[in-house]
Amino acid sequence: MSPISLLSDRDLDAPLAWRHGVPVSARQFLADVVRFAPELEAGGPVINLCVDRYAFAVSLAAALVRGETSLLPPDARPDTLARLVEAGGHTFAIVDAEQAETPGLPRILIENRPPVADAGEQPVPEIAADLHAVSLLTSGSTGTPQPHAKSWQTLVGDVAAAVGRLSGLLGRSSLSGLTLVATVPVQHSYGLESSVLLAMLGGAAFDSGRPFFPADVAAALASVPQPRALVTTPFHLKTLLLSGVALPPVDLILSATAPLSPQLAAQAEQATGGMLIEIYGSTESGQVATRRPTQSEIWETFGQIRVHAEHDAEGGERFIFEGDFIPEPTPLADVLELVDERRFRLLGRANDLIHVAGRRSSLGYLNHHLNSIPGVVDGAFWLPDDVTDGVVRPVAFVVAPTLDAHAIIAALRERLEAVFVPRRVVHVTAFPREGTGKLTARALREFALAQLASDGTPVQLTHEVPADHPAFAGHFPGQPLLPGALLLSEVLEAVQGVPALAARLGAQPTLAAAKFLAPVRPGSTLVIDLIPETGASRGLRFEVRSSGVLAASGRWTPGSAA
Incomplete structure (x- = not known):
């Protein structure tokens, strides 16, 4: 199996990254990798905790050059890090801030050093295709990180499929010259694939920051040249658009982690002048399909990826994706309606289906309608454990400063079957969402119980x-x-x-x-x-x-x- 280059074929003197509005060439990046790689400890694996996207990329590349695996945890809590330490191994962390804490775990600080005066001719390193490049870890509802190993060949194939699709949608021959500004953490599979790797392996460039507040997002976009892309989530995008902050022109918006309503997609395209593309996938499979919600509700898989349904003896159904860069057939935890082997509709998560008074729906569907109500900044349905009059009744939690409960219930009556309209609406100031904007089932349950008990x-x-x-x-x-x-x-x-x-x-x-x-x-x-x-x-x-x-x-x- 032939090795694969660390970077795509590109002009090494063109920007690979932007740091505070200053370009960093691919040649400079390679020089920084060569300078940092000898500082890594032997044996690994490496826990990459860098927040700055450029520091992360240099650390990731240095580990690849050394043949080490990078572990990408969902957070840096002590209990999460403790679970990643391999018995008898030499696990260590890389951080980009002196104040970062890694209790009981050796760490290396990657410093923000001045550029090499003369980067010279830097050869692009070749990485073994079958190298265990990264393990992406998700917390899920249990809080226990579940590792998903990715080889370098899998990551390269994943990004190549995305590059082909996005270039075609933009009417470009490549993504060369496109600069990515991302609001999602780079340790998340979507944040990794659609920012750092899309630049390293797809010819684009990335902004090193991770802006969160609307004004910071607008400033980050304005600090990089066009064409530019915003890599974000439905939660972050809705917050940005509701803020009223003026945005510079954006050529492409990528959204993932949860389905986006056509209304919000249309608003985003109108506000930025760009094309909004949703990405569908999972940590297990990587990104596998896209759609443009302002034009169609149907998802289309990348390249030659195919999807089919399997049924078990109990009549259960699951949907399997296979082909192209996916190493083996992979089930995804969603309910789909297949149009053909490459196109489908997404009906909801398999684990968020609920039954109320004999009727079936999904929390994702209910949340979609709750969040489409004008005046609802954020909202989530929750199904309690308790039973009233023999029927479990959903509760709606909302961030909606300008609406009272009666107005929200009235709006939901126009959108939902009567059995799913909540009898109670609880106003809150914010939800305990993760950096990607996700709200896990466990976090929502704990939050809901605390809110109900507090009054x-x-x-x-x-x-x-x-x-x-x-x-x-x-x-x-x-x-x-x-x-x-x-x-x-x-x-x-x-x-x-x-x-x-x-x-x-x-x-x-x-x-x-x-x-x-x-x-x-x-x-x-x-x-x-x-x-x-x-x-x-x-x-x-x-x-x-x-x-x-x-x-x-x-x-x-x-x-x-x-």
């Missing part, structure tokens, strides 16, 4: 009691039941999972009363009601039901240390 709203949680719980062995042979002390422990653990309730009781809550009214058997599903008390006591009542029968009730109060 005295009862919270209901469910908990499965394992059939093989060790406590059943001694309580009692032939008639096992869960001891009362462990049942109370389950209640307290439920309280600790809701930050607002945990704060109410403090670090050392006191059990003021408890009654045990029915046995809890192996394999039971517990429904735990937590009812905040009003008044000065700040107490918390609880009721625990097993199979619809009240098994326990009681009350916790704040301890003396609270």
Whole structure:
């Protein structure tokens, strides 16, 4: 297998990057890679935590030249970094800020050094095609990073397919001269593919920053020459357009991580004068398809990538992508409607389908309509664990300073089936979104529970009691039941999972009363009601039901240390 160049065939004296409005040539980039590569520790792997996109690119290239794998975590929390350290290995981090913390992990600081006075003739390094180049890590809903290994050949093929599609859409022979300004972190698969790699392997250039606030995005775009492209997400794009900040002309807008409404796409194209293209893919597969939402709802795959449906014995369906740069057939966690083997409609995430009163929809579909209401800055539906009148009712959380709940519900009645219209709308100031604009299921659940508990709203949680719980062995042979002390422990653990309730009781809550009214058997599903008390006591009542029968009730109060 022949090696593949670190950079595409390009003019080495033309800009590969822009730093604060100053161009950095590809030749200078290669000189910086040669200068930094010897500073890396042997053995790896390398955890690339650089925020500056140019520092990241130099670090990534230096690792490739050394034959090392770069780990790209979703965040730099100590617990995330601890999981990446390989036993017996030589894992180390690269950072671009002195104040960056990597507790217990060796690190190397890549400094912002002045350019080499004479970069000279720098040969473009050749990288082994089968080198394990990067492991992209996602947190998902569990918070545990899941690594997805990518070879250098896979990354090169992925970017080549995107270059061909984007060049054709822009009516250009290549992406040479196009400068990319990205609001997404480079450690994310989309941020990596559509900024640094699209420049290194596709002939474009990238801005080194990661602007977030609308004024910073506008300034970053204005600091680089045309043609220019904005690489962003629906959340960032909506925030930018609602700000009213004047934007310089943009030739291309790339959007990914969530479906974009045709209305927002049209507004973006009108505000910038550019073409908006959505990218579809996943960390597992890379980017595999595009669409222009102002012209069609149908996605078309890159190159010769094909998609087909598979069915299991239970009647379940999943959609498999294969071909071109995808090393092996890869399922994606979405529900599609296939037009043919290269075109499809996206119906929603397979794991966000919900059922209300016998009707089926997806949270993505509901969120689309919620966020299309004029005046809603941001919004998300959430389906609680509790059941009211035998039907689970969705709750809508919104950032909408100019609208009240009645106006939002009235607008949703015009867009949704009646069973999906929320009975409650909760106004919030912001959502706990990730750097890509994503709102994970876990983060939304914790956020929703905290918001509901903070205003005295009862919270209901469910908990499965394992059939093989060790406590059943001694309580009692032939008639096992869960001891009362462990049942109370389950209640307290439920309280600790809701930050607002945990704060109410403090670090050392006191059990003021408890009654045990029915046995809890192996394999039971517990429904735990937590009812905040009003008044000065700040107490918390609880009721625990097993199979619809009240098994326990009681009350916790704040301890003396609270």
